[in-house]
Each structure stands twice: as C-alpha cells, then as structure tokens.
Amino acid sequence: xxxxxxxxxxxxxxxxxxxxxxxxxxxxxxxxxxxxxxxxxxxxxxxxxxxxxxxxxxxxxxxxxxxxxxxxxxxxxxxxxxxxxxxxxxxxxxxxxxxxxxxxxxxxxxxxxxxxxxxxxxxxxxxxxxxxxxxxxxxxxxxxxxxxxxxxxxxxxxxxxxxxxxxxxxxxxxxxxxxxxxxxxxxxxxxxxxxxxxxxxxxxxxxxxxxxxxxxxxxxxxxxxxxxxxxxxxxxxxxxxxxxxxxxxxxxxxxxxxxxxxxxxxxxxxxxxxxxxxxxxxxxxxxxxxxxxxxxxx
Amino acid sequence: xxxxxxxxxxxxxxxxxxxxxxxxxxxxxxxxxxxxxxxxxxxxxxxxxxxxxxxxxxxxxxxxxxxxxxxxxxxxxxxxxxxxxxxxxxxxxxxxxxxxxxxxxxxxxxxxxxxxxxxxxxxxxxxxxxxxxxxxxxxxxxxxxxxxxxxxxxxxxxxxxxxxxxxxxxxxxxxxxxxxxxxxxxxxxxxxxxxxxxxxxxxxxxxxxxxxxxxxxxxxxxxxxxxxxxxxxxxxxxxxxxxxxxxxxxxxxxxxxxxxxxxxxxxxxxxxxxxxxxxxxxxxxxxxxxxxxxxxxxxxxxxxxxxxxxxxxxxxxxxxxxxxxxxxxx
Numbered sequence: 001x002x003x004x005x006x007x008x009x010x011x012x013x014x015x016x017x018x019x020x021x022x023x024x025x026x027x028x029x030x031x032x033x034x035x036x037x038x039x040x041x042x043x044x045x046x047x048x049x050x051x052x053x054x055x056x057x058x059x060x061x062x063x064x065x066x067x068x069x070x071x072x073x074x075x076x077x078x079x080x081x082x083x084x085x086x087x088x089x090x091x092x093x094x095x096x097x098x099x100x101x102x103x104x105x106x107x108x109x110x111x112x113x114x115x116x117x118x119x120x121x122x123x124x125x126x127x128x129x130x131x132x133x134x135x136x137x138x139x140x141x142x143x144x145x146x147x148x149x150x151x152x153x154x155x156x157x158x159x160x161x162x163x164x165x166x167x168x169x170x171x172x173x174x175x176x177x178x179x180x181x182x183x184x185x186x187x188x189x190x191x192x193x194x195x196x197x198x199x200x201x202x203x204x205x206x207x208x209x210x211x212x213x214x215x216x217x218x219x220x221x222x223x224x225x226x227x228x229x230x231x232x233x234x235x236x237x238x239x240x241x242x243x244x245x246x247x248x249x250x251x252x253x254x255x256x257x258x259x260x261x262x263x264x265x266x267x268x269x270x271x272x273x274x275x276x277x278x279x280x281x282x283x284x285x286x287x288x289x290x291x292x293x294x295x296x297x298x
Numbered sequence: 299x300x301x302x303x304x305x306x307x308x309x310x311x312x313x314x315x316x317x318x319x320x321x322x323x324x325x326x327x328x329x330x331x332x333x334x335x336x337x338x339x340x341x342x343x344x345x346x347x348x349x350x351x352x353x354x355x356x357x358x359x360x361x362x363x364x365x366x367x368x369x370x371x372x373x374x375x376x377x378x379x380x381x382x383x384x385x386x387x388x389x390x391x392x393x394x395x396x397x398x399x400x401x402x403x404x405x406x407x408x409x410x411x412x413x414x415x416x417x418x419x420x421x422x423x424x425x426x427x428x429x430x431x432x433x434x435x436x437x438x439x440x441x442x443x444x445x446x447x448x449x450x451x452x453x454x455x456x457x458x459x460x461x462x463x464x465x466x467x468x469x470x471x472x473x474x475x476x477x478x479x480x481x482x483x484x485x486x487x488x489x490x491x492x493x494x495x496x497x498x499x500x501x502x503x504x505x506x507x508x509x510x511x512x513x514x515x516x517x518x519x520x521x522x523x524x525x526x527x528x529x530x531x532x533x534x535x536x537x538x539x540x541x542x543x544x545x546x547x548x549x550x551x552x553x554x555x556x557x558x559x560x561x562x563x564x565x566x567x568x569x570x571x572x573x574x575x576x577x578x579x580x581x582x583x584x585x586x587x588x589x590x591x592x593x594x595x596x597x598x599x600x601x602x603x604x605x606x607x608x609x610x611x612x613x614x615x616x617x618x619x620x621x622x623x624x625x626x627x628x
Contacts, residue, residue, distance in 0.1 A: 140598075146359065170345050173345050
C-alpha cells in the first residue's frame with residue numbers, strides 16, 4: 001500500500017476525451033487512461049483520511065498546524081509509543097475483544113440451533129416461527145434502546161460485558177437465522193437419510209454432520225456479528241459508563257474530546273484503533289463480502 | 299474448518315417422497331416436539347427478553363410522562379406524540395433523515411454504479427482495488443468520524459488542500475455553519491458507505507452473463523450502450539435491494555452524527571436517533587423519548603412498506619425481459 005502522496009483531490013483526472021480508443025478493439029475492452037484516472041481518484045479519496053490519520057500520528061502538533069497535509073518531517077514516534085504504553089488503550093482493546101467474541105459465540109451457537117428445525121423439520125407453526133425472527137429485522141436497536149438501557153440497569157448488567165453482548169446477540173439473531181436457514185436447507189436430504197439409517201438421532205446428525213458441513217455459513221454470520229459488535233457505539237455508550245469497562249469506539253470518542261488540543265495524539269490513538277478492524281477485515285474479506293451478498297440475494 | 303466429512307453412500311433411499319420420518323408412533327411426534335423446543339428455545343428466549351420485550355415496553359413507556367425515577371404512574375395518553383409532532387426540532391430531524399435518504403441515493407447510485415462498472419472491466423490491479431474500496435465500510439463510524447472531524451476542523455487538512463489548489467476562498471466552517479453542516483455530514487457518509495454500494499453492485503455484476511455483453515459487442519454496440527441497455531437493467535434487483543438497505547440505514551443514523559456534531563450546530567444535523575438519545579438519556583425524559591422511538595419505527599415501517607409496494611414489487615416477476623441476442627448468421 002504505497003500511496004506516494006496524500007493529496008487525493010489534487011490528482012485531477014485526465015480529462016482528455018480518450019474514450020474512443022478502447023472501443024470495439026476486442027470483445028472485452030481494456031481500460032483507457034480515463035478509467036485509470038478515475039480509479040486513482042477513487043482510491044485517493046478512499047484512503048486519504050486513513051493515510052492522513054496514520055501519518056499524522058507520526059507528526060508533532062507543531063507540524064500539523066504549520067502544514068496540515070505534509071509528510072512527517074522528522075518522523076515522531078512518541079505519539080504512538082505514548083498510546084501503546086498507556087494501559088487505557090489495551091484495556092479498551094481487551095474489552096472490545098471480549099464483548100465481540102462473546103456476542104459472536106452466542107449468536108452463532110443459538111442461531112444455528114434455531115435455524116436447524118426451521119430448515120429441516122416439518123411441523124405446524126414452522127413458518128410463523130420463522131416469521132417471528134424475520135420480523136425482528138424490522139426492529140433496530142435504536143427503537144428499543146430506552147427500555148433496553150433501563151432494563152440492563154435494573155438487571156445490574158451495566159458496566160458488564162454481558163450487558164452489551166446479550167442484547168447485541170439478540171439483535172443479531174434475525175439476520176443470522178435468515179442467512180443460515182437456506183444454507184442448512186441446501187444440504188442434501190440423502191445425508192440425513194443415510195445418517196438415520198446408520199442409527200444416528202437427529203441431535204447426533206445436527207452435531208456430527210450438519211454443524212461441520214455448514215462451517216462456511218457459520219463463519220460468515222460469525223464474522224458479520226463480530227464486526228458489528230467491534231464497531232458498535234450506541235449500546236456501549238449507554239451501558240458502559242465506567243471507563244474501566246469501555247470498548248475501543250468509546251475510548252476513541254472520549255480520548256478525542258479529552259485531548260482535543262493534541263491532534264497528533266488523537267490521530268495516533270485512532271490509527272491504532274483502526275488496525276484490528278483492518279487486519280480482521282483483510283483476513284476475512286471474502287467472508288464479509290459473501291455474507292453481505294448473501295444477505296442481498298436472499 | 300473440517301470439510302473432509304465423508305459423503306455418506308446416498309444409494310440407500312429408504313422411501314420416496316422425501317419424507318424422512320417414518321410415522322411409527324405418537325412418541326415420535328412428541329420426541330420431535332421436544333427436539334424442536336430444545337433447539338429453538340434458547341434463541342427464542344434471548345430474542346424475547348432483549349428484542350421483543352423492550353420494543354413492547356417502548357410503546358408502553360410512550361404513554362407516560364416519566365423520568366425514570368420512581369413509579370411510572372403519570373399516564374398522559376398520546377400527549378408525548380403530539381408534543382413530538384409539534385416540536386420543530388423533531389420535525390426538522392425527520393426532514394434531515396429524509397434529505398439524507400434522498401441524497402444518499404442520488405449521490406451513491408451514480409457514483410457507485412459508475413465505479414462498479416469500471417472495476418468490472420479488465421483493469422490492472424482490480425483485486426486490490428476492490429479490497430481498498432471496501433475499507434471505509436469496515437471502520438467503525440466513531441473512528442471514521444473522529445478522523446473526519448480533525449480533517450474538517452478550521453485550518454485543517456481539507457482547508458489546506460483547498461488552499462493548495464487555489465480554492466482557499468472556498469473554505470467554510472464545515473461542521474460549524476448550520477447552513478452546510480448537514481451537507482458536510484453527507485460527504486462523510488458518502489465516503490463511508492460508497493464502498494458497500496460498489497461491492498454489492500459488483501456482486502450483482504457477477505450474475506450478469508458475459509455472453510450477453512459479448513453478443514452486443516459483436517453486434518457493434520459501444521461499451522456504454524452495452525452497459526446502459528443490458529448490464530444496468532439486469533442489475534435492477536441488486537440496485538433496488540441496495541436502495542432499501544441504504545434507506546433503512548439512513549433512517550437510523552446515529553453514530554456518525556453524534557461524533558461529528560451531536561446534532562448541532564443549532565440542531566441543523568439532528569436526526570431522529572440523535573434526538574431520541576438527546577431527550578432520553580441526556581434529559582431523562584424516558585416517556586417522551588420512547589414516543590420518539592415509536593415514531594421512528596412507524597416512519598421507517600411506512601417507508602419500508604411503500605418501498606416494497608412501489609419499488610421491490612417489480613422484482614417478484616423478475617423476468618429479465620426478452621434478451622437482445624440476435625443469432626449470428628454464418
């Protein structure tokens with residue numbers, strides 16, 4: 001990822017009208033200068049803010065004031081080391097990780113369990129039951145947030161991981177069931193028949209055959225739940241008021257208001273907060289995209 | 299991932315008709331019921347406690363004046379609703395949500411479609427482009443918001459760049475001027491969510507058979523004509539689904555606005571969700587905030603239904619129409 005400049009807006013597209021060149025030369029036209037020009041502008045605009053944050057973390061506040069869009073000169077590492085040696089940052093990251101993992105585990109386990117009868121049993125009331133979950137898609141967290149916040153407070157779950165993970169898992173269930181059900185339906189009936197003939201119970205079939213075979217689907221819904229939890233703001237904002245229990249997004253928001261004068265410090269903190277999400281995304285990119293596409297097609 | 303599960307011999311088909319359950323005895327039916335309960339109950343209980351109950355409670359709270367302390371006994375009927383609908387800050391917030399929906403679609407559809415069509419061609423570095431374009435979508439709104447707030451601050455990086463290309467006079471108080479703050483938020487939202495549109499459109503383009511555009515090329519259609527007459531119409535369902543997701547997301551917009559402006563300056567960027575939180579947790583007006591939540595749901599529901607009726611209905615009989623393929627004569 002070597003973008004030489006951080007000036008997305010200045011690389012004006014080559015506005016020469018060269019569109020006639022790549023026309024009808026071959027059945028699958030390549031791209032002209034214009035295409036690459038547009039692609040570069042898009043990339044610059046996309047990565048500009050991210051690059052600005054990362055490089056800004058390597059500059060001093062004086063540098064940022066005198067030349068807001070320059071390169072670091074000299075490179076300053078104290079902002080980053082300052083964040084990395086502060087216990088706060090690590091605690092935020094740890095809280096985020098615990099809550100995201102907990103949310104993901106709950107959603108995946110309960111989601112696949114619920115999707116199994118909805119996909120492979122025939123019983124009266126199957127479709128109404130499925131409808132209950134799909135109707136859940138209509139109710140965003142925002143609508144329920146006030147009673148939810150009061151309920152969590154009354155249950156004594158505020159400032160605990162459960163107070164965030166359980167509601168998040170509950171609100172992620174509808175999309176999880178909706179994605180997993182067709183997935184489980186698609187597994188051939190012969191598998192089930194063969195398993196039954198070999199004397200497996202339905203529960204045994206579920207654990208030994210269905211769950212291992214639906215691995216890709218489980219990973220997809222798991223990744224979606226993890227990313228949503230990792231980035232969540234509204235629910236943690238209301239449930240976690242004790243700094244010791246807060247997650248990274250809350251930490252970033254607090255830090256940026258507390259140290260508003262220390263722009264370089266805020267950029268360093270924010271850049272470091274980006275890294276886990278970006279690494280996770282690059283590792284799971286195919287899954288995330290597949291999940292989203294599945295959600296659209298389904 | 300253990301993908302090495304043995305495919306069992308599917309040769310022994312016990313009975314035709316796909317009905318697995320041999321009806322043996324009543325105990326079987328009971329057993330099945332117990333199994334269903336065993337599998338579905340945990341999810342259903344969690345869902346009931348944390349989704350269904352709070353939603354119903356919101357409707358209940360909305361009929362009371364209540365600050366969360368002491369018993370909820372001041373029943374006011376629909377007064378909270380009429381108060382919200384008469385409150386210019388709330389009606390302004392509804393307007394802002396609607397503006398954001400319209401602008402999201404007007405800006406992101408042409409941009410996203412154009413970029414997706416470009417990236418669908420054989421260009422160098424296409425794979426890495428797809429990954430990079432998706433990056434803003436993966437970042438937390440809070441993180442993106444904090445960076446953009448710094449970029450947009452007076453004499454910040456955006457102003458400096460405008461100065462560098464001779465537009466120094468065009469600098470504004472991007473987030474501080476009530477006349478343009480909403481448009482500024484819109485720019486940031488576009489940056490954040492354009493990648494989602496592009497990825498979804500690219501996915502839809504995968505489903506457009508290459509033979510169609512090749513045939514059109516052979517018939518002498520230009521690249522643009524091929525896109526306009528064949529590819530874009532076939533993308534219809536994907537575009538309409540994206541429009542729906544985009545609309546629903548815009549109605550619930552909270553994080554980005556809260557970080558960038560908290561709904562200010564002078565309520566010029568207030569959305570329904572920021573107003574709800576502002577009234578609910580900042581001022582402890584739980585009854586009133588619940589009424590706002592119910593209104594938010596009602597407005598979303600009505601718009602979703604309208605969208606289904608007017609837009610998505612076309613996808614039910616999704617025949618892609620007669621395909622413009624001529625037989626090539628030898």
